[in-house]
Amino acid sequence: MRLLVHLILFSSLSFALFTLNASSQSEMLTDTCVTCHGENGNSLGPAIPNLGGMTRNYLLGAMLAFKYGENVQLNAAIESDQDLEDVEAFARNSTIMARIAKGYSDDEIKIIADHFSEQELFVSQQEVNLIKAKSGEKLHEKYCANCHEDRGTSSEGDTGVLAGQWRPYFLWTMADYLDGSREMPKKMKIKLKKMVKVSGIESLDLLANYYASVRP
Numbered sequence: 714m715r716l717l718v719h720l721i722l723f724s725s726l727s728f729a730l731f732t733l734n735a736s737s738q739s740e741m742l743t744d745t746c747v748t749c750h751g752e753n754g755n756s757l758g759p760a761i762p763n764l765g766g767m768t769r770n771y772l773l774g775a776m777l778a779f780k781y782g783e784n785v786q787l788n789a790a791i792e793s794d795q796d797l798e799d800v801e802a803f804a805r806n807s808t809i810m811a812r813i814a815k816g817y818s819d820d821e822i823k824i825i826a827d828h829f830s831e832q833e834l835f836v837s838q839q840e841v842n843l844i845k846a847k848s849g850e851k852l853h854e855k856y857c858a859n860c861h862e863d864r865g866t867s868s869e870g871d872t873g874v875l876a877g878q879w880r881p882y883f884l885w886t887m888a889d890y891l892d893g894s895r896e897m898p899k900k901m902k903i904k905l906k907k908m909v910k911v912s913g914i915e916s917l918d919l920l921a922n923y924y925a926s927v928r929p
């Protein structure tokens with residue numbers, strides 16, 4: 714009987730220690746991130762994306778793309794790890810993240826992705842032009858909604874989150890996509906090029922106002 718009590722006590726104690734360990738480890742690893750992206754993925758400035766509401770695989774793809782840069786290395790890293798089987802990573806332009814991501818092992822990046830994928834979508838407070846937002850909504854429905862579901866609030870299909878993002882970040886990202894410094898899925902590229910051809914480059918500003926206006 715005593716042995717049993719001991720066993721139970723010991724195993725629950727080690728479980729408690731284990732969970733404590735896991736959470737303080739994730740806190741330690743995300744220490745740097747929160748100075749820019751906020752405690753809950755709620756970005757602290759207009760050039761920095763919110764991370765709340767994104768899927769684990771999207772976050773993993775982003776971090777690995779920042780870390781490995783070149784497609785060859787990136788694909789090799791993903792293919793050599795079964796846990797990354799469903800991750801699709803697209804090469805990315807970066808001012809700061811490439812340097813930061815290189816400081817973490819792939820296993821640490823997984824813990825970081827776990828942490829931020831548990832945070833809720835965050836809406837940045839910013840001014841919105843509602844007339845532009847209305848036109849942006851139509852463009853979204855026509856060209857983007859197929860993949861960026863629920864008014865861009867959904868990260869289903871590992872698409873990232875568009876709703877509530879800072880307008881400057883969104884516009885810079887779109888500029889990167891258009892000049893080829895950030896890679897995107899082929900079908901997104903077709904839609905994006907078509908939209909810009911038909912409705913002009915102003916359509917990006919309309920979309921930016923729309924996504925900024927969406928409330929989950």
Ligand code: HEC
Pocket residue numbers: 742743745746747748749750760761762764772775776806807808809810811813825873874
């Ligand atoms: C000094 C500020 C700063 C710090 C610290 C920082 N980031 Fe970033 N993060 C940015 C900026 C700015 C971008 C936009 C890409 C760029 O310019 O590098 C970004 C982009 C990202 C993205 C891409 C989001 C998307 O939707 O495409 C992810 C994911 C990310 N950061 C995760 C992290 C994680 C995880 C950490 C901590 C390990 C971290 N960041 C630390 C500023 C920062």
Ligand code: HEC
Pocket residue numbers: 762771774775801802803853856857858859860861870871872873874875883886887896897898900901904905908920
């Ligand atoms: C065929 C599906 C598809 C279509 C259509 C599509 N996207 Fe995407 N989009 C994606 C996927 C998948 C990603 C994630 C890419 C990655 O992991 O880097 C993405 C990523 C993005 C991002 C990056 C998010 C971030 O946080 O950095 C933006 C911005 C974006 N899309 C805007 C648009 C806009 C605007 C349209 C319409 C003109 C559009 N997309 C149409 C699939 C699509």
